[in-house]
Amino acid sequence: MDIINAVVDVSIERNVAIVTVDSPPVNALSADVRTGLVNAFRRASADPEAQAIVLICKGKTFLVGVDITEIGKPLVGPSVREVQETLERISKPVIAAIHGTALGTGLEIALVADFRVAVPSAKAGWPEVNIGLLPGAGGTQRLPRIVGVERALDLLTTGRHISAKTAVAMGLFDExxxxxxxxxGAIAFAKRMIDEGVKAARLTDLNDKLEEARQRPEIFLEYREENARRFRGFDAPEANIKAIEAAVNLSFEEGLDEERRLFRMLLNGTQSKAQRYAFFAERKVATVPDIPDRTERRKIEHVGVIGAETTGPGIAMNFLNVGIPVTMIDTDQMALRKGCAAIQRSYEIAAKKGQLTQQEINRRINLLNTSTKLDSVSGCELVIEAVSERLDLKVDVFRKLDNLATPGTILATSISSLDVDEIAAATSRAQDVIGLHFFSPANDRGLLEVIRGSETGATVVATVIELGKKIRKVPVVVKNCSGLVGDRMLAQQTLELQNLLFEGALPWDIDRVIYDFGMPMGPFARRDLAGLDDVDQGAAVASPVCEALCAMGRVGLKIGSGYYDYDHNGKRRPSAVAERVVRDLALDRQITRRSISNQEILERCLYPMINEGAKILEEGIAARASDIDTVWIKRYGWPLYRGGPMFWADLVGLEVILAKMREFERRYGERFKPAALLEYLVSEGRGFMDEVINEAVSDESSQ
Structure with missing residues (x-):
């Protein structure tokens, strides 16, 4: 065996050179790997004993692509293109042997090989679109030549993974x-190719699939139209489409040039920077600054859920889905039946969509037990209280749990606005009490706010974070405060919405501005969808306009009228009735309405939220600005390509936001008073993305 460097070696077996990559944890195409591959391919190509070459990886996976931490930095070592050109110059058959996941640039390397074999459990995909990029190593040019334009469009603009079986069926893998x-298996395949004298045609010479697309040029327009809603606001899907168009309409070399041009455009744009930032931010949230990685975790093998009428069934499903038994408890037998029926119904809907088999449904349902007795929690390592959002009810439950739950049991309260410390005070074990904010529907939403009380122990926090990831949530740790992170910031926008209405904007004006910014829908359309009489929306919805509309029976989409009027298909249109309500209430308050620009609407809706985010950081409620951004992206529909409100604020410029907040404070009053942290950062020429801002503010306030 020849050791090329620390991560790549070459050996000969049965006249086949085996180039092996071993670069934990995921065999990313780092500078060392690229250097090793270039030298290994040259060595194997020159070795007269080797009649074929197999590229294979140790560890859990095949090459997964470029190390994302290197993106945008100066090149070190050979480029990926140099690796590919070295591979293309080899006259011997080259076989890529794939296991685990072949992703992105790793798969682009595999496409340069003559053949690709894989184990059945392998997966393949190009996830670059998810970080605002396109495959920059010929993927947009080679893929349509082997699988066709339509499949290439789907794979590159969605970033989805496909199974090895699917890859073989579409011609991406050979066997x-x-x-x-x-x-x-790879060596045997290579020997067969040698014995049979098979030589694969280079993908660069294949044009049959492209010719099919040339005969139907409308394919690109149709694809854009079909996916316009999904791609709205994003640059990367359109760039991927244009690159595939180049594969069809230009020569291979010209297509590569166009791919590189589009790649550089995306790489240097703000969207990819925002999406890469969001990628790392989501992975950083599980790291809590004052809780070491080595902190002990408690074993959770059985979960108790108290309350079957509200969020309880959805919370229970999170654990059933990953094989953790659940006991759902409610003193009302009818409520238990309804809760179980809701779980069954949800699983049946998933089955109709092809997401679950009946066998999987049965396995999950068999893990669910029910009880009308609170002492059934005695065998659970985690108990989650999910009764109505009333402090007296929750305190009563926790007082009882203190006597019934086994010592060491984690007692969690499912809350969104109540004080976890008040609830913990009802027990003698405040160190074991924590808050969990599951967003509705609890079994579907990807975010979990983990509320750390003033006495919550580090082992409890660490255990819940690990468990949150196990149930496929993104757990964001926040400290105890009213409204937590997301709702507290949203409340600032909600307050300003009513002021804008009275001063001159109309609901559809505001909705258009927020929608054009990139949110899934405007705030008034969203309220109509939820129902203006939905008590779960609480005080955030309470406003003179909302109350007047409700008094008229206009409670939203479900009855065909609210802020908007709706036709029988649910299509909304501006309502003359709602406009009259707004104008009459403004007149009653002696407010002279005026024309309000789109820019002012945007600033007054978003800048107070950012200001509140600064206060949340000041108070230490969130550990990092990136944690706030993750909450907003994962739960509130903040456009991924804008990176979160705090990231976006840095792009706008904190000095710009501060100046506008001071102007609004002079015009509209105290509610626009800038946060101390915002003023501090501007004075220091810094931004929210500076990870030491909390330390700096602490030092400043202690002087």
């Missing part, structure tokens, strides 16, 4: 080999 025998 499946036995699971656990990848090396031997």
């Amino acid at each position: 499946l080999v036995d699971e656990g025998s990848l090396r031997g």
Whole structure:
């Protein structure tokens, strides 16, 4: 065996050179790997004993692509293109042997090989679109030549993974080999190619699939129209489409040039920077600054959920879905039946969509037990209280749990606005009490706010974070405060919405501005959808306009009228009735209405939220600005390509936002008073993305 460097080696077996990459944890195409591959391919190509070459990886996966931390930095070592050109110059058959996941640039390397074999469990995909990029190593040019334009469009603009079986069916992979025998299977395949004298045509010479697309040029327009809603606001999907168009309409070399031009455009744009930032921010939230990685975790093998009428069934499903038994408790037998029926109904809907088999449904349902007795929590390591959002009810439950739950049991309260410390005070074990904010529907939403009380123990926090990831949530740790992070910031926008209405804007004016910014829908359309009489929306919805509309029976989409009027298909249109309500209430308050620009609407809706985010950081409610951004992206529909409100604020310029907040404070009063942190950062020429801002503010306030 020849050791090329620390991560790549070459060996010869049965006249086949085996180039092996071993670069934990995921065999990313780092500078060391690229250098090793170039030298290994040259060595194997020159070795007269080797009649074919197999590229294979150790560890859990095949090459997964470029190390994302290197993106946008100066190149070190050979480029990916140099690796590919070295591979293309080899006259011997080259076989890529794939296991785990072949992703992005790793898969682009595999496409340059003559053949690709894989174990059945392998997956493949190009996830670059998810970080605002396109495959920059020929993927947009080679893929349509082998699988066709329509499949290439789907794979590159969605970033989805496909199974090895699917990859073989579409021609991306050549053959499946036995699971656990990848090396031997790849060598056997290589020997067969040698013995049969098979030589694959280079993908650069294949044009049949492209010719099919040339005969139907409307394919691109149709694809854009079909996916316009999904791609709205994003630059990367359109750039991927244009690159595939170049594969069809230009030569291979010209297509590569266009791909590189589009890649550089995306790389240097703000959207990819925002999406890469969001990628890392989501992974950083599980790291709590004052809780070491080595902190002990408690074993959670059985979960108790108290309350079957509200969020309880959805919370229970999170654990059933990952194989953790649940006991759902409610003193009302009828409520238990309804809760179980809701779970069954949800699973049946998933089955109709092809997401679950009946066998999987049965397995999950069999993990669910019910009880009308609170002492059934005695065998649970985690108990989640999910009764109505009333402090007296929750305190009563926790007082009882203190006597019934086994010592060491984590007692969690599902809250969104109540004080976790008041609830913990009803027990003698405040160190074991924590808040969990599951967003509705609890079994579907990807965010979990983990509310750390003033006495919550580090082991409890660490355990819940780990469990949150296990149930496929993004757990964001926040300290105890009213409204937590997301709702507290949203309340600032809600307050300003009413002021804008009275001063001159109309609901559809505001909705258009917020929608054009990139949110899924405007605030008034969203309220109509939820129902103006929905008590779960609470005080955030309470406003003179909302109350007047409700008094008229205009409670939203479900009855065909609210802020908007709706036709029988649910299509909304501006309402003359709602406009009259707004104008009459403004007149009653002696407010002279005026024309309000789109820019002012945007600033007054978003800048107070950012200001509140600064206060949240000042108070230490959130550990990092990136945690706030993750909450807003994962739960509130903040456009991913804008990176979150705090990231976006840095792009706008904190000095711009501060100046506007001071102007609004002079015009409209105290509610626009800038946060101390906002003023401090501007004075220091810094931004929210500076990870030491909390330390700086602490030092400043202690002097």
